[in-house]
Amino acid sequence: MLLLTFLLIQSKIQWISTDDDGSSFPKDMNLHVTFPPILERHESMALGHLRPLGWQRRAESPILEDSLKIEPARFYHLFIQGNRSVAFRGMVPALDVLWTDSYLSKRYGHLNITIAKRKQRLVDTLVLLPFKIFLEQYRHDDLYMNTIIPDEMKSETPLPSLINCGTFRNRLLEPVLWISAGDTASLLLAHSTNTLHCVLDGRKDFIIFDVSNQYPNDLDLVRQSNGDLYSRIDVDLVNAYKYKRLHNLPWYWATLREGDCLFIPAYIFHQVRAHGRTIALSIDMSPIDTREDFNGNDCEKNPPIYVPLNKGKFLWRYEHGTRHLSKQTITNDDARHYLLLLLGTNDQLYKDIFLEFFRQVTYELVKKDTTLPTADDIWAQLSNDENNQEYISRSRLKSVSSNVLQLLVDVLQKSVRIHEYDKSEL
Numbered sequence: 025m026l027l028l029t030f031l032l033i034q035s036k037i038q039w040i041s042t043d044d045d046g047s048s049f050p051k052d053m054n055l056h057v058t059f060p061p062i063l064e065r066h067e068s069m070a071l072g073h074l075r076p077l078g079w080q081r082r083a084e085s086p087i088l089e090d091s092l093k094i095e096p097a098r099f100y101h102l103f104i105q106g107n108r109s110v111a112f113r114g115m116v117p118a119l120d121v122l123w124t125d126s127y128l129s130k131r132y133g134h135l136n137i138t139i140a141k142r143k144q145r146l147v148d149t150l151v152l153l154p155f156k157i158f159l160e161q162y163r164h165d166d167l168y169m170n171t172i173i174p175d176e177m178k179s180e181t182p183l184p185s186l187i188n189c190g191t192f193r194n195r196l197l198e199p200v201l202w203i204s205a206g207d208t209a210s211l212l213l214a215h216s217t218n219t220l221h222c223v224l225d226g227r228k229d230f231i232i233f234d235v236s237n238q239y240p241n242d243l244d245l246v247r248q249s250n251g252d253l254y255s256r257i258d259v260d261l262v263n264a265y266k267y268k269r270l271h272n273l274p275w276y277w278a279t280l281r282e283g284d285c286l287f288i289p290a291y292i293f294h295q296v297r298a299h300g301r302t303i304a305l306s307i308d309m310s311p312i313d314t315r316e317d318f319n320g321n322d323c324e325k326n327p328p329i330y331v332p333l334n335k336g337k338f339l340w341r342y343e344h345g346t347r348h349l350s351k352q353t354i355t356n357d358d359a360r361h362y363l364l365l366l367l368g369t370n371d372q373l374y375k376d377i378f379l380e381f382f383r384q385v386t387y388e389l390v391k392k393d394t395t396l397p398t399a400d401d402i403w404a405q406l407s408n409d410e411n412n413q414e415y416i417s418r419s420r421l422k423s424v425s426s427n428v429l430q431l432l433v434d435v436l437q438k439s440v441r442i443h444e445y446d447k448s449e450l
């Protein structure tokens with residue numbers, strides 16, 4: 025087994041198993057859980073002290089739901105520009121009947137996938153191993169799968185048509201497949217991307233916080249290199265004295281079952297609990313500059329509710345346990361588009377975000393090609409401003425000349441062809 029010592033495929037969600045050890049008792053697969061919880065008040069103690077997250081304040085209401093017939097433009101105006109979560113029932117097919125463990129093992133068992141093993145709270149070790157081995161172990165051991173879905177599986181996986189046209193289409197970043205067993209809980213976190221989260225089997229309960237009036241700096245937040253934020257709160261045993269803020273933060277809830285999807289905008293704090301055998305697909309999308317209007321020229325009038333996932337043009341695909349750009353030919357416009365995607369809704373592209381992108385793209389290439397320009401070289405070319413090397417503005421990215429982009433294009437082109445390049449060099 026190849027042990028990956030750092031986050032190659034950054035887990036979108038870091039999970040804590042509610043079991044304490046990796047004991048080999050089958051996990052509790054019960055799907056009948058009371059959620060939102062019924063609060064217990066004790067005179068002498070802060071509400072929800074040493075209880076799970078969600079016990080510190082009564083839920084406000086369920087997350088809004090909308091119709092499967094929602095037009096992409098309406099979705100854009102209400103939920104992307106409106107910066108609100110929304111649930112859709114029955115948006116994708118339930119895959120529990122088709123995707124049994126034995127089917128997955130027979131059909132896809134040979135594929136190498138990245139799985140996460142839980143060692144200590146907050147720290148996961150990522151391991152690359154055949155899917156088959158994971159399927160033999162996940163009902164007993166403290167591990168779960170959380171990986172960009174392999175290309176081979178895409179034809180059987182759904183992509184809601186809602187996000188596969190117009191302004192959304194070329195902002196699809198990556199589809200992440202999640203498989204777990206038993207009760208697991210995520211950290212309290214906020215992604216740097218918009219996410220459409222769909223449950224294909226099992227059940228997931230979501231807590232979504234409304235922090236619009238008071239950014240929760242006092243929740244012990246940690247920022248990851250991809251911009252995601254998570255809180256160090258122990259979500260199973262909350263210290264309600266230390267995190268008093270939780271008594272004042274309104275929260276909303278959603279329970280997703282097979283076929284349901286939930287849209288969560290970037291930087292919305294949420295926490296998730298999975299129950300039973302859970303298979304979910306999380307589609308990450310680059311946030312949109314919402315000052316721009318929706319362009320839906322290519323959106324069909326009555327599209328099927330979903331299409332196979334291989335119809336989506338995602339920025340990233342997955343090979344040998346690492347991210348690769350999906351496109352095989354990189355033009356100047358592509359390179360500019362990638363930089364604008366990194367920008368999200370910001371007007372400045374910060375250097376660390378670019379460095380992380382560059383590291384991921386060139387992860388395999390740098391080991392083979394020692395003459396490669398460094399991220400710093402390329403950054404210096406792109407920014408071309410001695411006074412301010414910390415960020416590049418949106419307007420500069422939009423107008424930067426093809427000449428200036430060329431160095432980046434060359435590196436991206438080399439990296440996407442790395443496996444052809446391998447053969448020709450050897």
Ligand SMILES: *[C@@H]1O[C@H](CO)[C@@H](O)[C@H](O)[C@H]1NC(C)=O
Binds near residue numbers: 135
């Ligand atoms: C999976 O990884 C192992 C070890 O790196 C390798 O030998 C094997 O060929 C890989 N399998 C596939 C299907 O890529």
Ligand SMILES: *[C@@H]1O[C@H](CO)[C@@H](O)[C@H](O)[C@H]1NC(C)=O
Binds near residue numbers: 237314
């Ligand atoms: C959406 O709301 C979150 C939480 O209040 C905030 O941090 C984020 O900046 C908002 N995003 C947009 C695009 O307004």
